[in-house]
Each structure stands twice: as structure tokens, then as C-alpha cells.
Amino acid sequence: MMPIHSTALVDPQAQLDSSVEVGPYAIIGPHVRIAAGTKIGSHVVIDGHTTIGRDNHFHPFSSIGGPPQDKKYGGEITYLEIGDRNLIREFCTFNCGTTQDKGITKIGNDNWFLAYVHIAHDCTVGNHTIFSNNAALAGHVQIGDWVIMSGFSAVHQFCKIGAHAFVGMNTSLTQDVPPFVLLSGNPAQAHGVNLEGLKRRGFDRAQLNAIRHAYKLTYKSGLTLEEAKVALHSYEETLDPAAASQVSLMREFLNESTRGIVR
Known part of the structure; x- marks a missing residue:
């Protein structure tokens, strides 16, 4: 039998692999698809047209696949796609895309999202990234592989951060960050190459x-x-x-x- 807690609300139309675990009071919407080995913690809400890969772990109180926080959004069908082996800690919010862009928010594989991380509409996040507590992306942001976003860092709409960059704590970004660069500050300043990483x-x-x-x-x-x-x-x-x-x-x-x- 599917390991779903008796208090969880899973829509009959949702497509969950038989190995998916769903904790107490979690809510899974009708257009959600979840692959094998993924664990959904208590009070997690997964809605929208959301596809989730294998072996992900969602901790309590995350809100995944909600509508974009965009006044232009008119209820169109848009998407959220999450890859494999991602860790999503408490109170994270990942939104679906908008028709003003490609209509999809995409997250890759092997990423760590610590508590209160926000991934807005139409963002693309690569693989092996780390988002520390309260890191936030505005809409249409692109994050390369192996990027580290330190706590309370924030990225303006349409910015791009290149692979292996390191963004320091409390950094506010309004421009693009090339690959390998280590930066911090508000306004942000480059401080060399992320050699240790x-x-x-x-x-x-x-x-x-x-x-x-x-x-x-x-x-x-x-x-x-x-x-x-x-x-x-x-x-x-x-x-x-x-x-x-x-x-x-x-x-x-x-x-x-x-x-x-x-x-």
C-alpha cells in the first residue's frame, strides 16, 4: 500500500509512485506527479501543474507549485518542474511560471534549499546548488550549477548567476554575476574567485x-x-x-x- 498518512489529503487524480511517502495533514493537488522515493513531510502543500522527480525530501510547511506572485497572472495553466534528490527544508515556497515567459519554473537535481527559501515564477535553478536560509529569487532569475546563495541574499528579476559563483550573506543583487566569482555586500561587490569551492x-x-x-x-x-x-x-x-x-x-x-x- 502507498505510505500515505490517514490525515493527508491526496487528490484522486494526483499521480504518485507507490513508494512516495506523504506525512500528516499534507495536501496534494490533482495535477501533481511525484516519482519514486520522494518524501512529503507533514503540512506540506503541493499544488498546481507540478512534476517532481525521484528521491526528493520536502520538510514540513513548504508550499510548492502555488500560482505566481504576479499581478499579470490570470489563472493560466503554467508549470513547476523539480528534478531528483533535492532537499527542501521548512517553509520554502516555489511558484509556477507565467505566460509572459516560458510558463515554467524549473529546478534541477541535487540541490539544497534551507528554511524559508523562495523561488519565484519562471526561475531556472541548475544542479548542486545550495540556498541558505531566507535566500530569495525574484521572477525570471537563472542560477547556474554549483552556485551557493548565503543566508538572506536576494536576486532581482531577470538576473543571471553563473556556475560556481558564491553569493555572501545579506547580498542584494541587481546585476548578473559571472561564473566563479565570489561577491558580497549591498550593493554587491566582487571579491575575487571562489577558489575554495x-x-x-x-x-x-x-x-x-x-x-x-x-x-x-x-x-x-x-x-x-x-x-x-x-x-x-x-x-x-x-x-x-x-x-x-x-x-x-x-x-x-x-x-x-x-x-x-x-x-
Whole structure:
């Protein structure tokens, strides 16, 4: 039998794998699909057109798949998609998308969301990220893989944060953050490369040196942003493929940035 507590309210139309656990007083709406091994804690509400992957763990009082907090929302069908092996602690709120964007909020795999984290409509979160308590994303934000958002950090609408960036406590972001950059403050300021995080993830000396030099070209050389892009491309061509790929990640992010970067 499906391990659903007797006080939980699971709509008959919801699609739950037989191994999904649902705790006391949880509420699961009719358009929810949940894959094997996922645990739903007590008093969790999962609603909307929400798809959840395998082996996730939702702690009590989270609200998942609610309508977007957007005055333009008119009841359209939009979506929330959550991958595998995510940890969602108490009182987190993840909203569905809007038709003004792609209509979907997407969260990847192996992420940690600590208490009171908010993921607004149309956000995209990659894999292996950590959101500490009270970190919050406004709508349409894109978060790369391995990003760390410290407690009480907040991100403005449409901003992008590149892979392996580290955002310090109480940081307020209104511009994009390139990959690998460590920053903090209000307003935010860059403070170098997230070297400790990169070392923990197995980056070798050549890759670390390339990333550090790419940071210097972007932030310390006195070049304009357009000049820095050219310099990054020239530097990239001198490196072996593994190191060059990291510089390429930085350069491509700068090319795609629409709000300008924290600099």
C-alpha cells in the first residue's frame, strides 16, 4: 500500500509512485506527479501543474507549485518542474511560471534549499546548488550549477548567476554575476574567485590559474567589458582544452548578459 498518512489529503487524480511517502495533514493537488522515493513531510502543500522527480525530501510547511506572485497572472495553466534528490527544508515556497515567459519554473537535481527559501515564477535553478536560509529569487532569475546563495541574499528579476559563483550573506543583487566569482555586500561587490569551492570540486592547478587570470582580465585590468571579452578570447586560445573551457564559460556568460555584471 502507498505510505500515505490517514490525515493527508491526496487528490484522486494526483499521480504518485507507490513508494512516495506523504506525512500528516499534507495536501496534494490533482495535477501533481511525484516519482519514486520522494518524501512529503507533514503540512506540506503541493499544488498546481507540478512534476517532481525521484528521491526528493520536502520538510514540513513548504508550499510548492502555488500560482505566481504576479499581478499579470490570470489563472493560466503554467508549470513547476523539480528534478531528483533535492532537499527542501521548512517553509520554502516555489511558484509556477507565467505566460509572459516560458510558463515554467524549473529546478534541477541535487540541490539544497534551507528554511524559508523562495523561488519565484519562471526561475531556472541548475544542479548542486545550495540556498541558505531566507535566500530569495525574484521572477525570471537563472542560477547556474554549483552556485551557493548565503543566508538572506536576494536576486532581482531577470538576473543571471553563473556556475560556481558564491553569493555572501545579506547580498542584494541587481546585476548578473559571472561564473566563479565570489561577491558580497549591498550593493554587491566582487571579491575575487571562489577558489575554495573550486578546489573542493576537483579543479586542477591549470584550471584554477586560468580562472584567476580570466577574473583579472575582467575585473582588474582596466579594460572595458567589450575589451575584456576580446582579451578573454585571445587568452583562451593559448590554453589546453580543459583550462580553455573554463575561460570560455566566463566569456560566453559575458556575451549573454543582458543586465550588465556586478563589477
